[in-house]
Amino acid sequence: MGPLIVDASPSHTLADILSNSLVLRQTTPYLPVASIYALAATSKALHHIVNHAPDVFRYLDLSTVQSAIVPYEPLDSGGISWRAERMDEALTEDEWYSGPLLGIFSKLQRRHVLQNVQTLVLDGLSVPADLVREIIGEDRFNVRILSIRETQHLNERKLLQLLRYAVRPSRPAGTPRVKGIYFFGKREQPPLLVEHAPKKKNSRSSSPKGVMSSQGAQIGAEWNHKSSEALSTALARTTDKWYQCSGRMMPKRLSLEWAETLKACEGIIAFDAVLCRGPRHDPGRAFVSNSDSEGSGLPHPASYLSPAIATVALGPHGCEQCQSCPEDPAVFGQSPASQLPLLSPIPLHSSSLRAAQMPHTLDGSASPPLFVRCEDCLKGRWCERCHKWWDEDCYTVSTIAQRTELQQTEYMENAPLDGAAPSKQSIKVHMGLCVNNCLVGEMMAGAGSNGMWG
Structure with missing residues (x-):
């Protein structure tokens, strides 16, 4: 050597x-x-x-x-000058x-x-x-x-x-x-804003009371949240929220004007949201005979809906029964860019639309399918707790699902248990919970109380 x-x-x-x-x-x-x-x-x-x-x-x-x-608000209700120094009166x-x-x-x-x-x-x-x-x-x-x-x-x-x-x-x-x-x-929070503030000593009077305010309970809740996120990430094979069972992605209901604007921008400008493509938004598929709803005073479950933004992320597995949906899920690299939302965080090293829409899988495998819908297309079909859902081909939502929560509850309490149609088992989602799993757990948790199920 x-x-x-x-x-x-x-x-x-x-x-x-x-x-x-x-x-x-x-x-x-x-x-x-x-x-x-x-x-x-x-x-x-x-x-x-x-x-x-x-x-x-x-x-x-x-x-x-x-x-x-x-640094400060210029307008006030008391007529005080905007700033100490003079300003151009024409300034809007x-x-x-x-x-x-x-x-x-x-x-x-x-x-x-x-x-x-x-x-x-x-x-x-x-x-x-x-x-x-x-x-x-x-x-x-x-x-x-x-x-x-x-x-x-x-x-x-x-x-x-x-x-x-x-x-x-x-x-x-x-x-x-x-x-x-x-x-x-x-928006993504800067790292410094996420850090916990230092704890004050001898602050018994200012600390909140109750079991859930204890340090152990807060740590447990934080771990439960992290465990839920980890499970959702593992099932979807990606950290991108739009491709997970994330449920509601937006805090408020968006106006019809926003849906119309996204429609006008299709193929030109993409957003961190997409339009719902459920069959009820398709005029060629939504207008069907409403003979079975005559006399009920309720709209037909398959009646046409105006364009709407998809606000619910349903996960990568589709309908609980057929594992798909009538409109076919969007797939990165195969579907038009207008069917794919911009994903967070914003890409640092590329300013292309492709980089902003590309989901990142944990194992480097093919991108998962994207199942998203508006809440109107999921009414009576989606469990808000476990996020299971059924599409129009696998589950025809009866007029029972379109009633108010009080009407649904009265129907469920008075429905026959001997299997005569329509039975309780014929309804898959009741008051936002799937009947077979989450609703049963809710009823058991409320058993013996003075609540609805007492």
Whole structure:
């Protein structure tokens, strides 16, 4: 064995390493903007890289930048002046709230780096609709993926109008440049905001009382939540919530205008939500004979529904009986992009629609199917606890399922037990719980109490 030869040449500097575009693209998305500029101040070489390399600000997250936050509210009910110094009386409210971000964009434009921004994250900031219009419509922006989740001072009606205008048939060729918008989901919390606050000593009077407030109970609840998430992830083979049995994905019911806007944007702009494709939204399949519901005063279970956004994630296994659904599940790589939602977290190293929609499986296997629906298509078919559900081909929801909860309860209590139709066993879901499993457990838990099942 010969002697060990050691390279005596000078070692590479950090500037040499970051001069490699591949290294730079993989590194900078993890650095806050303040850290990037602090790095640029350390040497002329790094300053040149930060201000001239196109990959440094390809991914720009302004949600944690202090100067992007509006420091105080300008409007009040008492007629007090907006600011101590004089202001232009022609300044509109939207211009005020856009001020911090417009200032940052002006600085980036003067440094000739604004055009390099392809993924822009503005979550939680003051983002009026007029500012969104500039980002989508003005040539100085080159944004492909835009995130405006949980933003403030954003007029949804104006946002809907500008989106419909941006995708109008007469729009200029190559517009809009934005291909994906995160709006409906929750933003990712920075690591520092998730840390627990230090506990105060001798604070018996301020601590909440009760069994569930004890440290043991809280730890147990946290472990139960983690165990549930781990099980859901293992069953779906992915950490993406849209592909798990996550249930309701949005805290509030979305307006019809949003569904119509997503329909108008199909194939042009994708969102972190998709339209429900249940058969009741298809005019060719929903209008059927309603002779069996005549005299009941209730709509036919298969009557037509207007376009609606799918708000319930049902998991990767489909209908409890046939393991599929009439509309066929969406599959990444096979289905149109309009049937697939943008997934969180936002991709750091690519600004393509494909990267934002690609589910990541734990074992590297093929992407799981996507089963999602609106709540109207799941009425009487979906267990809100275990997330089992039955499609239209496997379970015809009777008019019983469309009654109010009180009417359903009275029917269940008075229904015959001797098997005569319709029997209790003919109903699969009652008051949001599957009859065979979750409803039985609920009844047992309430046995002996003074509640409904007492």
